[in-house]
Amino acid sequence: MPRPSWLRRALFAAGTTTTLAAGLLAATATTSQAAAQGPCDIYAAGGTPCVAAHSTTRALYAAYNGPLYQVKRASDNATKDIGVLSAGGYADAAAQDSFCAGTSCVITVLYDESGKGNHLTQALKGYWPGPAAGGNDNLANAFEAPVTVAGHKAYGVSVAPGTGYRNNHTSGIATGDQPEGMYAIFDGTNYNGGCCFDYGNAETSGNDDGNGTMEAIYFGNNKGWGYGSGNGPWIMADLENGLFSGVNQHFNAGDPTVANRFQTAIVKGGPNQWAIRGGNGQAGGLSTYYSGVRPAVSGYNPMKKQGAIILGIGGDNSVGGRGTFYEGVMTAGYPSDATENAVQANITAAGYSSAPTGSGTLTPGAKVSLQATTACCTSDYLRHDDADDKVVISAVDSASAATTKSAATWIVRAGLADTSCLTFESADQPGRFLRHYAFRLQLNADDGGSAFAQDATFCSTAGNSGVGRSFQSVNYPAKYLRHYNYTGYVAGNGGTNPWDATTSWAQDTSWLTASPWS
Numbered sequence: 001m002p003r004p005s006w007l008r009r010a011l012f013a014a015g016t017t018t019t020l021a022a023g024l025l026a027a028t029a030t031t032s033q034a035a036a037q038g039p040c041d042i043y044a045a046g047g048t049p050c051v052a053a054h055s056t057t058r059a060l061y062a063a064y065n066g067p068l069y070q071v072k073r074a075s076d077n078a079t080k081d082i083g084v085l086s087a088g089g090y091a092d093a094a095a096q097d098s099f100c101a102g103t104s105c106v107i108t109v110l111y112d113e114s115g116k117g118n119h120l121t122q123a124l125k126g127y128w129p130g131p132a133a134g135g136n137d138n139l140a141n142a143f144e145a146p147v148t149v150a151g152h153k154a155y156g157v158s159v160a161p162g163t164g165y166r167n168n169h170t171s172g173i174a175t176g177d178q179p180e181g182m183y184a185i186f187d188g189t190n191y192n193g194g195c196c197f198d199y200g201n202a203e204t205s206g207n208d209d210g211n212g213t214m215e216a217i218y219f220g221n222n223k224g225w226g227y228g229s230g231n232g233p234w235i236m237a238d239l240e241n242g243l244f245s246g247v248n249q250h251f252n253a254g255d256p257t258v259a260n261r262f263q264t265a266i267v268k269g270g271p272n273q274w275a276i277r278g279g280n281g282q283a284g285g286l287s288t289y290y291s292g293v294r295p296a297v298s299g300y301n302p303m304k305k306q307g308a309i310i311l312g313i314g315g316d317n318s319v320g321g322r323g324t325f326y327e328g329v330m331t332a333g334y335p336s337d338a339t340e341n342a343v344q345a346n347i348t349a350a351g352y353s354s355a356p357t358g359s360g361t362l363t364p365g366a367k368v369s370l371q372a373t374t375a376c377c378t379s380d381y382l383r384h385d386d387a388d389d390k391v392v393i394s395a396v397d398s399a400s401a402a403t404t405k406s407a408a409t410w411i412v413r414a415g416l417a418d419t420s421c422l423t424f425e426s427a428d429q430p431g432r433f434l435r436h437y438a439f440r441l442q443l444n445a446d447d448g449g450s451a452f453a454q455d456a457t458f459c460s461t462a463g464n465s466g467v468g469r470s471f472q473s474v475n476y477p478a479k480y481l482r483h484y485n486y487t488g489y490v491a492g493n494g495g496t497n498p499w500d501a502t503t504s505w506a507q508d509t510s511w512l513t514a515s516p517w518s
Helices: 005-014 018-025 039-045 093-099 337-350 402-407 450-455
Strands: 050-055 069-073 079-082 105-110 120-122 146-149 152-155 157-159 165-167 180-186 198-202 215-220 234-238 263-270 273-280 286-292 308-311 323-332 352-354 367-372 380-384 391-395 410-414 422-426 432-437 440-445 458-462 469-473 480-484 487-491 511-514
Touching: 039 050, 039 323, 039 337, 069 093, 079 093, 093 152, 180 198, 180 215, 180 337, 198 323, 215 263, 215 323, 234 263, 234 273, 263 337, 273 337, 286 337, 308 323, 380 402, 380 432, 380 480, 391 440, 422 458, 432 450, 469 511
Parallel strands: none
Antiparallel strands: 050 323, 069 079, 069 105, 105 120, 120 165, 146 152, 146 352, 157 323, 165 308, 180 263, 180 323, 198 215, 198 308, 215 234, 263 273, 273 286, 367 380, 367 410, 367 511, 380 391, 391 487, 410 422, 422 432, 432 440, 440 487, 458 469, 469 480, 480 487
16 A cells, blocks of 8 residues: 655655654643554554554544453452543543452453454464463453553553463454554563464464464563573464574574563564564664564464454463563554654653552552461561571561561462452562462462462452451362461361461451552
8 A cells, every 4th residue: 555645755855754643643642631543543554454443541532532451349249431631531430440449350351442352352262272261361360450541540451471462353454465563552661472462463262273273472581482682582473383582493683682661572574574673662663573584484374363352361272371461553565664663662652650559458469468466476478488488477666677578578469360369479589479388388480371360369358357358268268378387378277287277366367458568
């Protein structure tokens, strides 16, 4: 499709893509107001319109005034659409906060702003089953990923292993060897090596249908198929049966490790041509990490794309990936670098920023310290031990060493096995979580397995003693987090183990959710 005349003039006058980005943003309002142009307005002006546009943080068209996403609350299974504060503006996070007050909520739908109806909903069982009923995937906890955009509170989509969204019946998405582009904004600090945290084009079957049947953005540090320079994470293309960092099947030095807090990730592809690009979603431009012919492996030229859309999973419903998604689009046609540069300028102007985590609450994303309530131990807090992986209680006060305070501070996460419950991540050892093993509490790294997820998931209930909160094991519902002889366990009220003793059980299993020590 020929470029519009104004776009040709901008390119000719500037001689670079920089002026295009500036020109497209000249009409953009300040970051405290809705943008005069959204990313999809820019793509349309470049001749490659959006055919899918998903965001939980802001409108991606200047005129969009519909819902961004839907939440469902646990208390009565009621649902509510969360829209924008004004046309072209930011998410109405206060509506979510009000609707979900006093209960938990999950994100059930990510609405497509393009008008094509390409909404994302719970991924159903594929070749690999998910952890939810019927082998389906979990839904994301609606409070897990708080941010601000232009000073407005919003929430991203936090994908823990087992969480996934999909649409197998799309409209307008590229199939076969048709050209397309896509970008996403991820949390560049939240990733793992599991397969596969993706956003983009996948099989409509939920199975691995062979080389070239996918074209999606991958983000993580999995080295099983391909990798770039450094230790990762990398932006790569999931083309099915391969995560590609360039033309070579495995290592490509030009694809760098990237870990910006807000990471722009781009993959685009057409007949025997594709590219990987990336940048800091808060400032600066894009870099091209690869642009050239299809991988030097059979089956990828021509491509055999099927046109489903996935988020957080692989095309065959591989559910081991972890990441956070804020916004992303898919286009009809292969976008020019100039168009993408202008989109990147729009993203950086949007004003993404990390939201305050809050303190002393059990809202996912907040930090908390758990204080014992038994008369013997009211100055003690649950903490991981310095010498080993055990979890204990010990005294902590303002004079305590910084390492002690950090060890007694936890980041609240949506439950790995049940997003309506909770998981506690160590504040000073990211990626390591409170879990029980042989009923003793330990601090361990997530191995991605379902057993670990259940061992690390606890449901908050009213304090068993009538004070504070108690935390019920999701896989041993009769057992709760307890301190016994200054060591942490999951314990029942009576049983054969010493830590199941009935004496002071109700007090030992009741905790105050205190302000974090660090």
